[in-house]
Amino acid sequence: MVKVTIDGRVLETAEGTTILAAAEQAGISIPRFCHHPALTPEGSCRMCVVEIEGAAKLEPACATAVREGMKVATQTPQVAEARRNVLELLLADHPVDCPICDKAGECRLQDYYRDYGLFPSDLREPKTRREKLLKIGERLILDRERCVLCTRCVRFLRDVAKTGELGVFGRGGGSEIGFIEGAAVATPYAGNLVDLCPVGAITDAAFRFRTRPWFLEPKPSICPFCGRGCGIEVDVHPGFARHPETGGIFRVRPRPDATPAGPWICDVGRYAWIEIESRRARAIVWNKGGGGEAVLSAEKAFALLGAKIRALDETERTGRLALVVHSGLTNEEWDDVRMFRDGFHPRPLLRLADPPDDGGDGFLRTPERTPNRRGALAAGGADLRPLDLDELRARADLLFVFAGVRGEVTPWILHPEEWRSIRTKVLVSPVLTEADDLFDFVLPCASAFEKSGSYTNVEGRRREFGAARPVSEGIRTEGGILRSLLEAVRRGKRE
Numbered sequence: 126m127v128k129v130t131i132d133g134r135v136l137e138t139a140e141g142t143t144i145l146a147a148a149e150q151a152g153i154s155i156p157r158f159c160h161h162p163a164l165t166p167e168g169s170c171r172m173c174v175v176e177i178e179g180a181a182k183l184e185p186a187c188a189t190a191v192r193e194g195m196k197v198a199t200q201t202p203q204v205a206e207a208r209r210n211v212l213e214l215l216l217a218d219h220p221v222d223c224p225i226c227d228k229a230g231e232c233r234l235q236d237y238y239r240d241y242g243l244f245p246s247d248l249r250e251p252k253t254r255r256e257k258l259l260k261i262g263e264r265l266i267l268d269r270e271r272c273v274l275c276t277r278c279v280r281f282l283r284d285v286a287k288t289g290e291l292g293v294f295g296r297g298g299g300s301e302i303g304f305i306e307g308a309a310v311a312t313p314y315a316g317n318l319v320d321l322c323p324v325g326a327i328t329d330a331a332f333r334f335r336t337r338p339w340f341l342e343p344k345p346s347i348c349p350f351c352g353r354g355c356g357i358e359v360d361v362h363p364g365f366a367r368h369p370e371t372g373g374i375f376r377v378r379p380r381p382d383a384t385p386a387g388p389w390i391c392d393v394g395r396y397a398w399i400e401i402e403s404r405r406a407r408a409i410v411w412n413k414g415g416g417g418e419a420v421l422s423a424e425k426a427f428a429l430l431g432a433k434i435r436a437l438d439e440t441e442r443t444g445r446l447a448l449v450v451h452s453g454l455t456n457e458e459w460d461d462v463r464m465f466r467d468g469f470h471p472r473p474l475l476r477l478a479d480p481p482d483d484g485g486d487g488f489l490r491t492p493e494r495t496p497n498r499r500g501a502l503a504a505g506g507a508d509l510r511p512l513d514l515d516e517l518r519a520r521a522d523l524l525f526v527f528a529g530v531r532g533e534v535t536p537w538i539l540h541p542e543e544w545r546s547i548r549t550k551v552l553v554s555p556v557l558t559e560a561d562d563l564f565d566f567v568l569p570c571a572s573a574f575e576k577s578g579s580y581t582n583v584e585g586r587r588r589e590f591g592a593a594r595p596v597s598e599g600i601r602t603e604g605g606i607l608r609s610l611l612e613a614v615r616r617g618k619r620e
Contacts, residue, residue, distance in 0.1 A: 228322070
């Protein structure tokens with residue numbers, strides 16, 4: 126440990142710590158563009174320069190390690206002038222796009238101009254024009270006029286994603302971010318470049334021009350699309366007073382403590398919500414056969430299904446009631462599964478049908494595509510075995526299939542001739558699926574973003590989360606559906 130003095134405050138910090146990190150530990154803010162705590166130091170933007178007693182010139186705080194007895198000043202007139210000069214040079218060619226820029230309200234260039242600038246421009250030369258709509262990836266748009274060459278995107282792809290698609294091309298005033306023709310950004314972690322960019326030079330086509338950040342409410346949650354359990358923030362628009370339909374999820378970002386590997390998430394975790402929201406199931410459907418169907422109220426649907434379960438229960442045949450579930454259920458919903466099964470004798474059949482493992486990516490994304498397999502196996506015990514279609518055909522008269530987090534159903538579902546012998550088939554799904562017409566009843570359920578509870582990730586850590594948005598009217602979670610079914614059975618017995 127070494128003792129240093131920053132702005133008159135004596136601090137004790139580990140040897141090798143940078144001045145910037147030591148200052149942050151003490152709550153002293155130093156501006157920066159190129160520095161990011163999860164990337165290698167660059168020291169190129171010069172916004173973080175500080176004055177060190179005895180040094181001949183200002184030094185970058187992000188790349189200078191503390192030394193015993195070092196005295197640092199972060200707010201001297203010389204430091205303020207240096208920061209002002211950096212801002213003036215950056216703004217000399219920066220477009221005045223703030224009214225239409227997606228980064229407005231979260232932009233460090235805006236913030237630092239307010240804190241360290243507020244000066245009129247002395248430059249009369251015309252701004253340099255550069256390409257403003259360069260597609261550098263499937264969902265990534267680069268505006269070269271806004272870019273401040275912090276190289277965060279370059280270092281992320283080089284050091285974290287290990288793909289290295291982007292680089293700095295040209296020299297001097299002609300330097301710009303680019304890629305070799307035909308080799309655009311293709312990493313499954315491309316969306317992190319949007320978060321890393323401090324000035325809105327890289328924007329997300331899925332979010333571009335849709336809303337303003339200050340209208341959004343960040344809701345902490347856990348990514349439900351693999352077993353890693355990355356921490357995420359779901360940015361939700363509450364809707365305007367006269368137009369509540371404008372509300373909803375607008376983007377998903379990593380939390381600073383997302384994973385031990387850094388504040389990153391894969392593109393599946395970032396963008397899968399778009400598919401889910403576009404396919405949301407809203408109504409309870411009763412497929413009567415012969416091409417006819419009816420939309421039921423929740424009360425009517427649970428009464429009908431409760432009567433079918435009660436008929437099995439009264440003849441002690443609830444062993445012919447089957448639940449095919451997935452390990453995307455929360456730990457708390459597994460308690461609901463247990464309570465439902467314990468309400469009958471013999472206990473209903475319980476089988477697991479997860480989406481097939483896909484091998485993962487060797488970095489964050491795990492082979493398993495569900496968030497709570499560890500919790501499921503612990504809760505289900507010996508009863509929770511993989512699905513066997515022959516067993517299901519032989520043992521089930523009433524079947525409940527719970528589709529996966531993204532509405533995944535097992536492949537045999539799409540071949541109704543293989544399970545036609547099962548008398549009544551019920552699908553529970555958060556989204557519309559290609560298998561809906563093959564079931565007698567389709568019950569919509571809450572999406573993963575409308576639930577609260579906990580998952581147990583691949584490391585055995587139990588991670589709690591809250592609902593990012595309220596459950597839509599009339600929609601229940603999977604656990605809520607099981608509780609409603611059990612209550613319908615008990616109500617029928619009382620009547």
